[in-house]
Amino acid sequence: ESKNPNEPEFIQAVTEVAEAVIPFIEKNPKYQVDNLLERMAEPERVTMFRVPWTDDQGNVQVNRGYRIQMNSAIGPYKGGLRFHPSVNLSILKFLAFEQVFKNSLTTLPMGGGKGGSDFNPKGKSDREVMRFCQSFMVELQRVIGADTDVPAGDIGVGAREIGYLFGYYKKLRNEFTGVLTGKGLSYGGSLMRPEATGYGNVYFTQNMLATQNDKIEGKTVVISGSGNVAQFAAEKILELGGKVVAMSDSGGYIYDEDGIDTEKLEFIMDLKNNKRGRIKEYTDKYTNATFHEGDRPWSVKCDIALPCATQNELNGDEAKTLVENGCKAVGEGANMPCTPEAIEVFLDNKILFSPGKASNAGGVATSGLEMSQNSMRYNWTKEEVDNKLKDIMNSIHEQCVEYGKDENGFVDYVKGANIAGFVKVADAMLAQGVV
Ligand code: NDP
Numbered sequence: 205e206s207k208n209p210n211e212p213e214f215i216q217a218v219t220e221v222a223e224a225v226i227p228f229i230e231k232n233p234k235y236q237v238d239n240l241l242e243r244m245a246e247p248e249r250v251t252m253f254r255v256p257w258t259d260d261q262g263n264v265q266v267n268r269g270y271r272i273q274m275n276s277a278i279g280p281y282k283g284g285l286r287f288h289p290s291v292n293l294s295i296l297k298f299l300a301f302e303q304v305f306k307n308s309l310t311t312l313p314m315g316g317g318k319g320g321s322d323f324n325p326k327g328k329s330d331r332e333v334m335r336f337c338q339s340f341m342v343e344l345q346r347v348i349g350a351d352t353d354v355p356a357g358d359i360g361v362g363a364r365e366i367g368y369l370f371g372y373y374k375k376l377r378n379e380f381t382g383v384l385t386g387k388g389l390s391y392g393g394s395l396m397r398p399e400a401t402g403y404g405n406v407y408f409t410q411n412m413l414a415t416q417n418d419k420i421e422g423k424t425v426v427i428s429g430s431g432n433v434a435q436f437a438a439e440k441i442l443e444l445g446g447k448v449v450a451m452s453d454s455g456g457y458i459y460d461e462d463g464i465d466t467e468k469l470e471f472i473m474d475l476k477n478n479k480r481g482r483i484k485e486y487t488d489k490y491t492n493a494t495f496h497e498g499d500r501p502w503s504v505k506c507d508i509a510l511p512c513a514t515q516n517e518l519n520g521d522e523a524k525t526l527v528e529n530g531c532k533a534v535g536e537g538a539n540m541p542c543t544p545e546a547i548e549v550f551l552d553n554k555i556l557f558s559p560g561k562a563s564n565a566g567g568v569a570t571s572g573l574e575m576s577q578n579s580m581r582y583n584w585t586k587e588e589v590d591n592k593l594k595d596i597m598n599s600i601h602e603q604c605v606e607y608g609k610d611e612n613g614f615v616d617y618v619k620g621a622n623i624a625g626f627v628k629v630a631d632a633m634l635a636q637g638v639v
Pocket of ligand 1: 357358359360361401429430431432433434452453454455512513514515517537538539564565567568
């Protein structure tokens with residue numbers, strides 16, 4: 205902690221991994237050399253830069269840009285860019301650290317990184333967002349490249365931002381390469397990338413339920429967020445016969461007793477993606493539903509909870525409420541949405557709980573598939589990508605079971621994901637020497 209003052213999120217993420225991995229290292233002498241865990245907790249490189257841009261009124265605005273290149277032992281750095289006013293070094297280091305283990309679990313050759321800015325895209329015009337992205341890329345392009353570091357989207361960075369970023373990289377470097385993922389289909393994107401994180405989370409939850417001979421069909425589901433991950437998690441739940449009764453954004457949550465069906469979900473997608481509106485507006489159209497301002501949706505009774513908004517959005521008390529209401533499974537779609545206290549409640553009550561680094565890895569995995577397609581200059585069909593995504597989620601689930609199952613057959617997915625993620629990276633680092 206003295207080494208990383210004022211970095212609570214980063215310390216939280218490292219502590220979670222260390223708690224799982226240290227007992228494993230103690231039992232496995234092979235990993236007791238070369239200070240592996242401490243090296244993993246130190247980014248290989250951090251770049252911070254000024255991002256000046258001109259707003260529509262002609263005023264110069266200044267934001268701060270970052271790229272954390274955490275670990276490249278198993279492949280080029282890979283991880284999203286986040287544009288949100290809360291972005292700081294601690295948050296990006298926690299995300300980059302998580303990304304290393306997540307990418308390792310995908311079975312694909314990708315190291316870990318993360319980046320972004322404290323820029324707030326909300327309320328900005330498309331032109332302002334474009335000028336910001338261009339200024340951001342002027343600096344970012346110095347440290348990225350198709351074989352070096354391949355950023356993607358995250359909170360506040362969607363198709364629009366990736367398009368502007370890619371366009372400017374191409375102009376500056378005069379090369380059309382797979383330097384970013386999450387691209388539009390007309391310029392190198394992969395089918396299924398927008399759906400991948402949300403779908404993958406539901407596939408993983410399906411796998412967890414299957415260990416208890418259970419399934420999604422007929423289950424009541426609460427989802428937080430209404431962005432990319434939340435929308436497609438909801439879509440897949442509906443397809444599998446589940447009922448989604450609540451979704452949210454940073455303003456509060458909506459509860460729809462009748463269920464958010466396909467048509468209502470389309471309304472939410474249009475509202476959030478095209479109109480850039482607030483979830484509250486759902487109740488203007490669907491008047492049976494209620495809006496709960498400033499609240500999170502965890503008091504709504506459900507069988508499955510899918511936190512898909514942001515870090516630390518579900519605390520210990522909320523976890524207790526979920527358990528008391530009969531919740532059986534929690535699949536993290538966001539990164540670190542559950543606090544350590546909440547995870548303890550879930551594990552103590554033998555709830556099926558998957559950490560984001562396992563259950564939301566479908567997004568980066570499909571980004572990895574986008575990189576492969578770009579290198580081959582060839583596109584797979586939707587079915588091909590979806591089948592690969594399912595295989596990858598199955599494999600991640602198997603790895604978690606291998607390292608996380610106890611003598612009574614209970615799977616601690618937190619322990620399983622952390623150890624499995626660690627082993628592959630550690631083996632590569634050992635082979636490559638002290639670098
Ligand atoms: P989006 O920007 O599309 O959506 C984010 C959603 O979360 C919005 O509904 C937003 O509400 C809400 N939200 C954001 N910040 C807060 C906050 N501080 N409090 C309450 N609600 C908040 O992002 P994504 O869906 O892409 O990402 C969601 C999570 O999933 C993040 O943790 C991200 O790191 C993680 N993730 C995303 C992947 C991807 O492929 N997109 C891959 C793996 C993980 P509002 O509209 O009000 O801002």
